[in-house]
Amino acid sequence: MHRFNQRITSALEERQAQGLHRKLNCLNRGQAMSVQYGGQSLRNFSSNDYLGLAQDPELVRAWQEGLSRFGAGSGASPLVTGFHSPHAHLQAQLSEWLGYEHALLFSSGFSANQALLFALLQEGDHLLQDKLNHASLIEAGMRSPATMRRFAHNDPSSLSRLLSRLPEDAPKLVVTEGVFSMDGDLSPLRDIARVCQQAHSMLVVDDAHGCGVLGDFGRGSCDRAGIKPDILVVTFGKAFGLQGAAILCNKAMADYLVQFARHFIYSTAMPPAQAHALSKACLMIQQGDWRREKLTALGQTLAEHLSPVVEVLETQTPIKPLMVGSSERAVSIAEKLRQRGLWVSAIRPPTVPANAARLRVTLTAAHQEADIHLLAQAINEVWHEK
Structure with missing residues (x-):
């Protein structure tokens, strides 16, 4: 095997063993903040499109x-x-x-x-x-x-x-x-x-x-x-x-x-x-003050409806990290949310420090209050599931 191929194989095997292997997920955009993945329509809570302009x-x-x-x-x-x-x-x-x-x-x-x-x-x-x-x-x-x-x-x-x-x-x-x-x-x-x-x-x-x-x-x-x-x-x-x-x-x-x-x-x-x-x-x-005001209101709604046991970092931005700790648990929670029709990305090392894996929830002005209620309810249900 060529030395470069050996290096590549070894690095990939190590990444797999650490539970940190990444893959590309091919999505199709649906209406508003929804994406299509694997034949399923999912509400997207991982977009940086904070003001909802990408599909305006x-x-x-x-x-x-x-x-x-x-x-x-x-x-x-x-x-x-x-x-x-x-x-x-x-x-x-x-x-x-x-x-x-x-x-x-x-x-x-x-x-x-x-x-x-x-x-x-x-x-x-x-x-x-x-x-x-x-x-x-x-x-x-x-x-x-x-x-x-x-x-x-x-x-x-x-x-x-x-x-x-x-x-x-x-x-x-x-x-x-x-x-x-x-x-x-x-x-x-x-x-x-x-x-x-x-x-x-x-x-x-x-x-x-x-x-x-x-x-x-x-x-x-x-x-x-x-x-x-x-x-x-x-x-x-x-x-x-x-x-x-x-x-x-x-x-x-x-x-x-x-x-x-x-x-x-x-x-x-x-x-x-x-x-x-x-x-x-x-x-x-x-001209979009209403979009920024809506983001603030949606953030308050999420904070009010999440269970106290969910460790969410309080922020003044649309980024709402849910601190999990282990990479395996973060991936597991993300998958359970996906099964409930919600796309929330698990962020793992090396993007974040070791033992600091989290679910990175991002809100947008294209979300509705009902979306936030659905998200909070699902997070509360899966947070301590085995």
Whole structure:
């Protein structure tokens, strides 16, 4: 057997033995927040489509209109011939809405995060990241030439101690998230911003799960906290109901990224039709206070109807983790919920720490109160079943 095949076989066998093997589940979308799987219709409580825009007829029509006007694909990278008027319009729209001089578009949040850190960091720089930052950020930091340290999760004091040990004139970059996707908790952004200011550090906030959901007009976690980081990353695969990402920054930083961010330079630009649809989504978010209010109400309903024995983390976001512990039990509960017509994903290591497996319930504005009653009743019934 070839050495690569031996390596692959061994890794797969180990993953199976640990009970952590993953597989792709092919789903078909049904009406509202339902999916079709294995001939069964299931209510979907694992979507990041927080505002319910992904299937909103108004947004679908906007993408169809974009296809009719601008064609299917961009045809090239942005610096060749892939940058079109819908991209420019979306960048200006995002900049005005979120309060920055410039926005730069990327095909995914993963690529935006990696492009930023790989382009910006050099040898001798210091990168400080929240311990629970997204894999795209942690991986980029580990592979960058900078020295990376990780501060305790959501702990400004830990960050301050690490910064105090660094030379005052050393380039320092602090990166955190606005909302952490596995626990649904908010970063203490105001305190972190204060620490960064005192230490003359640049602050980056990845607000993938906060933009559109939190803040006035959906401006996100930073608006809610009353701060403006040096660089803001927002993604379009959550509240926007689409795909892609943007880095918000000043004009000099944007120009620097255009020159040196390889993910931007060498990737095909997002389709202009998609950028056209994203502009519509941006407007829908700003005008969608009722969606955010509904999410809050649905979260309260879930909390009121879950049994006290169910260990749910209280959050101010649509992410409601049910802490289970063992991977095997999390998978078992998820399967029992599926048998009752509910799709709730079991999240296991290495995505979360060992013995911290959970059911990651996510609510959307497309859910109805009756859906939440059904979910709570089913969770209460299966929580202690053998």
